[in-house]
Amino acid sequence: MANTQAMCTSFKGELLVGHHNFGTGVVRGSTAADSFKAALYLASATVNASTTAYSATNEVSGTNYTAGGVAVTFGTAPSTSGTTAFVTPSASITYTTVTLATAFDAVLLYNSTQSNKAVSVHTFGSQTVTAGTFTLTMPTNDASTGLIRLA
């Protein structure tokens, strides 16, 4: 037998469900999952790893788009495989019958239960939508392609 230095995989998964707290924590009203939303940002915006929370600054605007974006469904709990913890929305993110005339190229996932704190930024080729629907289909929820992974 030999010991191996590692970040425990169970810990990675537990981070995704709020089991550990090394600092000033959050008082939760229940064990229920938080709610998450997805907001679109203009190509001229600067959302990145330094983004700490949702902001309406440089968010897209247009017909039928509500500031803050749309709800994101996480119907499948986080899980682990190998040494990776991962979670992926269980449904596509859809903005229905919108007109977004100014080019946008990023979506911010954020926690609307916890003061709109930022989770992740995903960029893509610049788009506009005219009286149409913008759909973001999620990758396969596994250790190599899950949308959010702790490897």
Added chain:
Amino acid sequence: MAIVTTTKGDMDDSLLEKKEGIIDNDNETTQWVEYWLESELVHRSVHMTLKRNVAGEAVAQSLG
């Protein structure tokens, strides 16, 4: 015949010119469809499948 939502209200697609395409790269696959009324874009929808996820690296630092 199909009804298309446009900037001018719902329209029969037979009255419109349809353009569509697919862009595939390492980051995403994008399918788009446009409907034009004469030279005016009246509908554009985009269906995108994300390929590249974001991963955080968890590290247990060596001691000593």
